[in-house]
Amino acid sequence: MALFVVYCKDKPGALETRMATRPTHLDYLNSVTALKAAGPLLDDAGSPIGSLLIFEAEDKAAVQALVDNDPYTKAGLFESVAIDGWRVGVGSITG
Template identity: 85%
Template sequence: MALFVVYCKDKPGALETRMATRPTHLDYLNGAGLVKAAGPLLDDAGSPIGSMLIVEAEDRAAAQTFVDNDPYTLAGLFESVEIQGWRVGVGSIG
């Protein structure tokens, strides 16, 4: 298993889509068993403008499949998504 950082930026003006899809998105993340940490990216006012996840998956293709099936992705929330391999340098991921 490998760790990946998933960095997603929302489309401008998509807050309504984010909020409407949030319960299904959270159920998906909590049920997948792959997410080590996750949370929204925030603007200076504290409003969500994207998401960042640390995912443990078999490989990059598995991480991509996980992201492709996220309700936020399926709802068209994201303007961009980056998946990058990652490893813990300081601290720990439980």
């Protein structure tokens, strides 16, 4: 198993899509046992502009499948999605 960070940026002007899809997105994330941490990226005013997620999975393909099934992805919220391997350098990820 390895850790992966997923960095998603919303399309400009997509706040309404984000908020309308948020309940099903949260339900989905709460059902994903591979998820270690997640939360919104924020602009300087504190408004959501994207998402950051950390998964523990066998490989990048498994993480891509999880991202592909996320209601935010299915709603077309994201302008870009990057998935990279990651390891904890300081602190810890539990859960």
